[in-house]
Amino acid sequence: MSYVQAFEEIDKNKDGKISWDEFAQWIRAFSPSMTSEEIDEMFTELDVDGDRHIDIVEFAKCYAVSEKEEDDEAVLKEAFELFDTNGDGKISASEIHVVLKRLGNNKSMEECARMVRGVDADEDGYVSFEEFKTMMSSNNKALL
Structure with missing residues (x-):
C-alpha cells in the first residue's frame, strides 16, 4: 500500500x-x-x-x-502483532478479517482465508511471523 x-x-x-x-x-x-x-x-x-x-x-x-527504519525486524514484528489479536504467535483468517473490518475494509472471510493460503508455506492454516516477513518483503503486500 x-x-x-x-x-x-x-x-x-x-x-x-x-x-x-x-x-x-x-x-x-x-x-x-x-x-x-x-x-x-x-x-x-x-x-x-x-x-x-x-x-x-x-x-x-x-x-x-x-x-527506511534501521530495524526492519522490529517494525515487521509490530505489524505482525497488530494482526495477531489473540497473541498466539500466528495470524488466522478471522484475525485478518476482524482487523480489516475495523479499518473499514470489508473483505469476506473467504477472501481473508485466501490471503492466508497465499502465504501459508507450511500449510497449517495460519500465517507465522516468518511467513508474514516473506509476504511483507515480496510483492504480496497488496494482500493486506
Missing part, C-alpha cells in the same frame, strides 16, 4: 487532512487498548506544523522514515 493509499484510507471524510479523531479511529483498529494520551503523543509527533491535522506532506515524511 502506498502512502497515498494509506492516507486516503485514514482520511474518512476526504477533506485532504487527517484529524485527531480519524487518526485515533485508525490506531484503535489495530490497538483497541491504546490510551488517548498515547494516541495524542503519536499524533503530535506527526503533526509537524501543529495545526491539529496531519496533511499529506507530514504523512509522507513519516511514511518515508518508517520505510
Whole structure:
C-alpha cells in the first residue's frame, strides 16, 4: 500500500487532512487498548506544523522514515502483532478479517482465508511471523 493509499484510507471524510479523531479511529483498529494520551503523543509527533491535522506532506515524511527504519525486524514484528489479536504467535483468517473490518475494509472471510493460503508455506492454516516477513518483503503486500 502506498502512502497515498494509506492516507486516503485514514482520511474518512476526504477533506485532504487527517484529524485527531480519524487518526485515533485508525490506531484503535489495530490497538483497541491504546490510551488517548498515547494516541495524542503519536499524533503530535506527526503533526509537524501543529495545526491539529496531519496533511499529506507530514504523512509522507513519516511514511518515508518508517520505510527506511534501521530495524526492519522490529517494525515487521509490530505489524505482525497488530494482526495477531489473540497473541498466539500466528495470524488466522478471522484475525485478518476482524482487523480489516475495523479499518473499514470489508473483505469476506473467504477472501481473508485466501490471503492466508497465499502465504501459508507450511500449510497449517495460519500465517507465522516468518511467513508474514516473506509476504511483507515480496510483492504480496497488496494482500493486506
